[in-house]
Amino acid sequence: MSGTDAAGEAPSDAQAAPAIELRLEVVVLPVGDVDRAKQFYLRLGWRLDADVSGENGFRVVQVTPPGSPCSIIFGSHVTAAVAGSSESLMLVVTDIESARADLLARGAEVSEIFHDAGGVFHHAGTEARVPGLDPERRSYSSFASFSDPDGNGWLLQEIVTRLPGR
Structure with a gap:
């Protein structure tokens, strides 16, 4: 397989295609108010895939933009990142x-x-x-x-x- 990168250089052995497929399917998004975020993304027409609650306030919501193979998840106790930092x-x-x-x-x-x-x-x-x-x-x-x-x-x-x- 041959090709060039964005700078027009041939890829090195370390840049060669991986032996396995690696598909980005979920991105974690830090939010402060789970219900507000859920309402926002649903209003944009994103599909609700999951809204699951667990012990000790854990909650995860997964939504997917129309036509996208990649979803986002957000919730309570899902990430330590600061809300709004993405x-x-x-x-x-x-x-x-x-x-x-x-x-x-x-x-x-x-x-x-x-x-x-x-x-x-x-x-x-x-x-x-x-x-x-x-x-x-x-x-x-x-x-x-x-x-x-x-x-x-x-x-x-x-x-x-x-x-x-x-």
């Missing part, structure tokens, strides 16, 4: 304008669409954000952001044509 969680969409409009209609506070001044991915926070769609409407280059009630940060990223090997 950032740049990426939701890939094929039409960022429609996705943004849908989230707005569902009550999310979504930023205006932006692209990065450098033309590659995005910088931390709001640094180097340029208002509007990527001028060439390139895949991977147009974004919008929103946060859940705890401040966990999400990014919409428009991808119409994937990079080779994806």
Whole structure:
């Protein structure tokens, strides 16, 4: 198997494809109010997969964005991370304008669409954000952001044509 990384370099032996599949299926999200978070994500149209309570206040809620093979879980006694400390969680969409409009209609506070001044991915926070769609409407280059009630940060990223090997 051959290929190049994002910098155009051939992968080393250590970067070769793993012998087994590794699928990211669940991301743990730190929240302060489980019911508020659950209501927020359900209002966005995410599927409720589980809401399970256990001993000593343990509770785990699992929800999945429409069309995603990866879910998020949050709850009580699920993570020691500070509520709202996750950032740049990426939701890939094929039409960022429609996705943004849908989230707005569902009550999310979504930023205006932006692209990065450098033309590659995005910088931390709001640094180097340029208002509007990527001028060439390139895949991977147009974004919008929103946060859940705890401040966990999400990014919409428009991808119409994937990079080779994806």
